[in-house]
Amino acid sequence: MKHARDLSGELPVAAMAGMEPLAALVIAALRGWNRGGAGAALGVLRGRMSEAQAAAAMAAMCDLAGILGVSRRRALACHAPHCPCVGADEAAFARFVRAAALGEREDALWLASLMVEGHAILCLTDAASRFGLHLHRATLCAAPTMTAACPKGTTVH
Template sequence: MTAQTQTAARGAMPVGALETLPPDQARLVRYLRLWCDGPDGQAALWNELATRMGPTEGRACLSAFEAAVGMLLRHSRRPLMRHHLECSCVGADEAVFAEFFTAAATGEREDAMMLAVLLVHPAMLMPLVDAAQQAGLRLRRGAPQAPLHDRQPLTMTRH
C-alpha cells in the first residue's frame, strides 16, 4: 500500500455514527454524499432543498453548496473519502467536513480555517471558508427548526 493510499484510507476510517451527530451535521454529511454520488444524487439534493425552502431559495442554496463542495473537491489535498449514502458510519473526512462547514456557517472563521487546512491546500483556505459560510447561511435560513450550530457534548464511544 502506497503512502497516498494509506492517507486516503485514513480519510475513510469510521470515526462516528450518523445518529450520534447533531442533526445539522448529519444533514451535511448526507448532502455531501448525495452531491458526490453524481447527477442522480444532485437531483435528489435539489428536490430536498426545493421542498424544504421553496424553488428560489432552494436553487440559491444548491448553487452555494455546489460552489463550496466544488472548490473543496477541486483543491483537496488528496481525494476526499466518503461512505455510501446509506452507511450509518461517519468517516474521518466526512466528520471534518461537517465540523468545518458548521464552523464556517456560524462565523467561527479561525476554527473553520484550522479544519479546512486538513482538507485543502493553504492558498484555498479563505475562499473555501467564504463559500462554506455563504452556503451554510442559506441552509440555516432554510431550516430554522434545526440550526446549523447546535453543538452538544459528544460522548466518547467506540464501535
C-alpha cells in the same frame, strides 16, 4: 518510529443518528454529491427546505465543490448515502461547514487548511459559510418551536 495504521477518511467515527441536524444535513448533501453529483445533492436539499432555499444552498455547494475539485489536498472519502456510520472525512467536513456558518472563523480557516492548498483557504471558507447558513436556517425551521412554552411577547435569550 511511526506506527503503521490504516487511518483513512472512511474510518467510522460516529453514527448519523447521533449527529446534530446541521451536521447530518451537510453529510447527507455531501454523500449525495459524491454518489450522484449535483442532481442527487439538490434532491437531498429539496427534501429538507423550500425550492428557493435549496437552489441558493446548491449554488454555494457548487462553489464549494469547484474549489475542492481544483485545490484539494486529497479527495474526501464518503460512505454510501444511507449508511448509518459517519466517516472521519465526513465528520471533519461537517465540522468545517458548521464552524464557517456559525462564525467560528479561526476554526473554519484551520479546518480549511487541512482540505485545500493555501491559496484556496479563504474562498473555501466563504463558500462553506454560505452553504452552512442555508442549511442552518433549514434545520432551525424544522426544529420544534418554543412558542407554546413562552407567552407571546416574551424575549428569549
